Amino acid sequence: MVVVAKSNTPKNCGASTLKAQLAEQTAAAAVISSNPYDQYYHTSKWPKDNMPFHPGELQIQRAAGVHERVMTYAPKLIRPYMPEQHVDFYQAQPVLVVAARRSHGHAAPNHPTSSSTSSIWATLVTSPTGQADLVSSPNLITLELNAYVAPSDALYGALTVPGTDVGILGIEFATKRRNRVNGRITAVGPSSCSGVDPNTKNLSSVLTFTVDQSFGNCPQYIKPRKWWTAAVVDDATTSFTHTYAEAPSSASHPRVMSTELTPAQMQQVALAETIFVATGYPRTGDDDDDVRHGNDVSHRGGPAGFVQVQDSQTLILPEFAGNNIFNTLGNLRIDPHMGITIPFLETGGMLQLSGTATVNMDSAVAAQRYPGALRLITFNIEYVNVVPDGSLPVRWTVPEEWSSRQLRVKAIVPESETVKSFYLEPIRDDDNSSNNNNNNNKPLWKFTAGQHLPIQLQTPQGEVLRTYSLSGSPRLPHNQEYYRISVKREPMGKASTFLHEHMQVGNLIQVNRPAGDFLLPPASSIIGRGDQETGEAATSSSPPPPLLLLLSNGIGVTPILSMLHQVVGEEEEAAAAAKTKRPRRAVVWVHGARNSKFHPFRQEVQDLARRAQALSSSSLHLTTHVVYSQPLATDVLRSDRGSGGISSDTTAAGNYDSPGHVTGDLVERLTLEAAATVGADGTTATSSSSSSSNNTRQVLSKAHVYMCGNGGFMADMEEALHLTGVNPKNIFFETF
DSSP states (O other): OOOOOOOSSOTTOOTTSHHHHHHHHHHHOSSOSSOTTHHHHSSSSSOTTOOOOOHHHHHHHHHHTOHHHHTTTHHHHSBSSOOHHHHHHHHTOSEEEEEEEEEOSSOOTTOTTOOOOEEEEEEEEEOTTSSSOSEEEEETTEEEEOOBOOTTSTTTTOSOSTTOEEEEEEEETTTTEEEEEEEEEEEEEEOSSSOOOTTSTTTTEEEEEEEEEEEEEOOTTOOOOEEEEOOOOOHHHHOHIIIIISOOOTTTSOOOOBSSOOHHHHHHHHTOSEEEEEEEEOOOSSSTTOTTOEEEEEEEEOSTTSSEEEETTEEEEEEOSOOSOOHHHHHHHHOOEEEEEEEETTTTEEEEEEEEEEEEOOHHHHHHHSTTOOEEEEEEEEEEEEEOTTOSSEEEEOOGGGOOEEEEEEEEEEOSSSEEEEEEEEOOTTOTTOOOOTTTTOOOOOOOTTOEEEEEEEETTEEEEEEEEBOSOSOOOGGGOOEEEEEEOOTTOHHHHHHHHHOOTTOEEEEOOOBOSOOOOOTTBOSSOOOTTTOOOOBOSOOOOSEEEEEEEGGGHHHHHHHHHHHHHHHHHHHHTTOSOOOOEEEEEEEEESSGGGOTTHHHHHHHHHHHHHOTTOOEEEEEEEEESSOOTTOOBOOOBOGGGSBSSTTSOOOBSEESOOOHHHHHHHHHHHHTTBOTTSSBOOTTOTTHHHHHHHHHHHOEEEEEEOHHHHHHHHHHHHHHTOOGGGEEEEEO
C-alpha cells in the first residue's frame, strides 16, 4: 500500500542528493522539457525494447493467456528507479526481507547427481539496534543498508561480495503495504550519507545496494501486526564486521543444516500464516548487465494450513489470482531453485528452507486441492536451517486493541453492473445475531480517507482474507457511523464472488481495524506519515495545498471517493461554524470508466459537487470530469459545464464529460485550468495579475495528487504530472 510521504529528503542524507535536486527542478518550472526520470531508462542495463520480463516470465504469462494485458501496464509500473514514496517507505522499515544465493561447493545431499553447488534463500535483515535505522538513501537508485544478519542465518556472510544479486521486499504489516526492489550489492564500506551517530558502534559501514528493477505490490493476504524492539543486540554482535561483512567461520559459528523437516518443524510449517519465497533468474556471463537477471523475494500469506506438508521433504503451495506478472513462476521456469522462510514473528526466529520446485499449471488440479487456486507449486526440500528464537531484535505482535471484531451487514447497495457496497455497523447487545462479546456496542475504529478494511470471510472453500478500501465518509456523526466497502466482482475472485452471491443483510463479517497509509490528511494537517497504526495524520497549522488532484479509474474510485467526501465535509463544517475565511483551494476529480453500466457512484459524486457549489464561503473550487472509454448509445455527453465543474442545470441529462481514456493531455489541461483559479497563498487568482504565470508555477509546485487505478493508468498520470510541473514528492498513489 502507498503512503502520504514524509519529508522528501532521505534520512541521514544532505539536501544536495539527486532526489532533492529532482524535486527542486520540478518545482521550479511549470513545464519541463522531459520526464525527469528518463535518465534512468537511458542506460546500457535497461532493455532497449522496454521489455521488463525475461523468457521464463513471458512463457508463464502466455500460457496463462494474460501477456497482452500485462504489457498494457507493466512496462510503466516496473521501473529502473524507486519512486519517492518507495524511498520514504524503505527508510521507515526496521526489517527488510532479502533473497540471495549461497555457495556450498558441493551438490545438494538429496540430489547428489545435480550439477548445482549453490542454493537460494530468503531471510530477514534488521539494523543492529532493531530500530528503523536500517536504510538510508542518497538518491532514487541506491539503498544503503546498515544491516544485521544473525550468525545462524543461512545467508550469514553471503551478502558482502560486490556484484551479489539481491532481491528485497519491504513489508509493513501494520499498514499491509509492501514494495519490491531487485538489484545488486555494489559496495561494502562507509555510508555516503551524513549524520550517522558517531556513538553507535560500526554504523558507518553499510552495504550499498543499486536498483535494477522496482515495483509495488497489492496489500492482499497480509495479517496486520505491530512491530517492536525486543532488545538491542549485545555489543559482541552489533559489530558490523562480525555479523555481516565477514564470511562465516565454521569454527566460531558452526552451521549444521539438515535435509528434512522434523515432526515439530512440519507442525510449524502447517501452522504458518506468513512465508517468504526466494527465486531467481541467474546470470549466464554473456548478458550480466541485463536488469532482468537477479534474485527476487515475495510474500505469501493465508490462514494456517495454506502451506500443505506432504512429507518431511515436500511442501505444496497454492497460487491464486494475482497481478499476472508471474515473477516467481517465471523464475522457476528457468531455474527450479527456490527458498522458503517461515518467520516466527513473535519470537525472533526463522525456519529457512532451500530446494527445488516444480509448477503445475493445471487449474482444475489446483482447484481440487485448494478451492480457488489456479496453479500449484511442489517444493522439494534440500536444506533446512534454523535461526533460533531470540536471534533477531525485532518482534511483531497483534495488540489486543487490534483484535478482530464482528460487524453486522446493515445494507447492501448495487452501485453498478459489477460493484456492490456493503454497509457494516457495530453489533448491539439486543441484536439476536450477536454472540454478546466485549466488542458489542463499541464505536467503530476511526479511519482516515484512503484507508482499507481487512476482512475475514468463512466461505464453503475455507477462510479467505481480503482488504477493501473504505469508500464512505470518515466524518460521520457517532450515532450514524458505519463502514462502507465497495466490492467489484472479479470472475475468479473467491471473496468478491462470495460477497456478491451469498452475503445478506444481517450477516456478520469479521474485520480488523482499518489500515493503510494512503492517507489524505485533514485540511489543517501537514503532509506526513503520521501514525501508521491508527491512520491519524500528523497535524500542524500548515494550510492545505492550494491545488488537490484526485485521479481514479475503474474500482480505484473507492479510496478517492472517500477523500472527496472528506474535502467537502471539511468545507461544510468550517462554513457552518462561521470560522475565519479559509484559504481557497482548487480540487480536481477525474475518473475513467467503461460506460454508465460500469460507473459506480455517479450520482453520489454529482451530489458532492452540488454541495461544494452551494458553499457560501467560496473557499472550494471543485471540478469533476468523467471519461467513458466505451460509451453506450444511451449515454449522454455533458457539454454545458458550469461553475463548480458540474452541469449548470443540475437536473439535466448527461453522465460523462469526454469519450476515450483519461490521458495525460486531459489531466494537464484540467490541472492548469484549476491552478489558474487559485493563488499560491490561498487567495483567489486574478487574470489581471502580471505575475499569473509565476503564480501558476507556485501552485503546481505545491499541488498534491492522490491517484488509484491500474498500473498503466498511474504511470501515465505520473509522467503527465511531472511534465506539468507538479513536484514528484507530492504525488501519492495506491497500488491494487
